[in-house]
């Protein structure tokens with residue numbers, strides 16, 4: 001049986017599944033003198049998901065949001081990175097089954113994040129675009145740009161671009177589509193009429209940004225309407241066949257470009273079923289230990305820690321994933337030295353979204369504000385969080401160029417040979 005070519009060690013082995021915000025932070029922060037660390041991910045890079053919508057709308061390059069995992073650990077002792085997909089866990093045998101072989105662990109950390117969730121709408125899953133990975137973002141970019149080329153070539157009268165789900169991703173995506181139409185169309189496609197391209201944001205519940213502080217959703221909707229986005233609240237989508245989007249109690253929208261951002265569900269693999277809550281997340285205690293699991297921990301979007309104030313688990317956000325990883329880095333050392341572990345406490349520093357380039361809606365220090373200066377706060381908070389100095393500089397330059405002229409050279413349709 002293959003063992004991913006990892007040498008034996010006298011140190012306890014920590015296998016971390018997932019090099020996202022949670023897994024990467026844990027692997028970086030944990031004291032390598034006490035453990036052999038193995039980080040497994042199906043990709044060879046970490047993705048900065050909060051800015052994926054900007055790749056999707058051709059504002060920034062895909063590479064600026066990807067950070068090679070191996071680069072993060074150059075020269076680190078006792079640390080092994082393996083690009084492989086995990087297929088199953090055997091908690092009795094303390095082993096992880098991957099597509100490249102099996103691996104024993106002393107401690108297992110699940111940090112596999114979440115994937116798009118379609119609430120049983122199979123045809124939506126088949127035909128709509130979604131925004132969860134870098135490949136998804138490049139797919140959307142290709143589709144939008146191809147759509148505009150087609151529009152001009154075929155001389156159709158009008159176009160509809162639809163975003164389903166008015167959470168942060170949907171709001172930011174709709175704002176970026178509006179920028180693309182309002183600013184770019186006249187530069188690249190002067191023969192097309194921007195007014196004939198309709199952008200619609202659809203939300204099943206009664207408000208946008210439902211998980212955010214009161215008032216933020218209303219302000220975001222107001223700004224989206226200023227950009228010319230039609231926002232349909234209390235509107236349930238029933239089906240989509242690739243050209244017709246069926247809406248409950250309403251007419252059908254004709255669109256070949258529907259972007260689904262309406263839900264996520266925790267990732268999982270075989271063997272984890274007994275630890276999963278009905279919502280798919282893994283139940284953990286205040287130390288991120290999996291309930292009823294021995295030497296298994298779960299952090300980030302995949303975990304659900306139900307504590308006072310967070311009865312449904314913490315929000316699936318990057319700061320939560322990072323903070324849980326930092327706490328677990330300390331707790332694993334404490335476990336080895338048989339010291340009591342530290343309970344996780346989340347200090348919510350705020351939340352924010354961008355509504356197009358130049359308008360932000362933010363909540364910091366308990367206050368909600370919006371407009372250009374809120375956008376500047378959003379801008380620097382995101383820039384600061386991106387991994388790697390080179391990526392930071394590239395993104396800053398791309399943003400400055402976008403903001404000055406909206407005329408970047410990124411609007412290329414780049415498809416793989418198979419397509």
Ligand SMILES: Cc1cc2nc3c(=O)[nH]c(=O)nc-3n(C[C@H](O)[C@H](O)[C@H](O)COP(=O)(O)OP(=O)(O)OC[C@H]3O[C@@H](n4cnc5c(N)ncnc54)[C@H](O)[C@@H]3O)c2cc1C
Nearest residue numbers: 018020021022041042049050086112113300301316317318
């Ligand atoms: C479009 C978008 C916008 C967002 N915007 C914001 C925002 O503005 N602010 C904010 O705070 N949060 C935002 N989020 C949420 C934030 O990105 C997540 O909360 C965060 O990524 C969670 O970190 P994680 O480590 O738990 O999971 P992830 O970062 O998703 O990492 C999971 C990792 O596990 C790997 N993996 C999964 N399954 C397997 C497997 N079977 N085998 C091997 N590897 C596997 C994946 O490849 C991935 O690298 C956004 C998310 C999306 C999708």
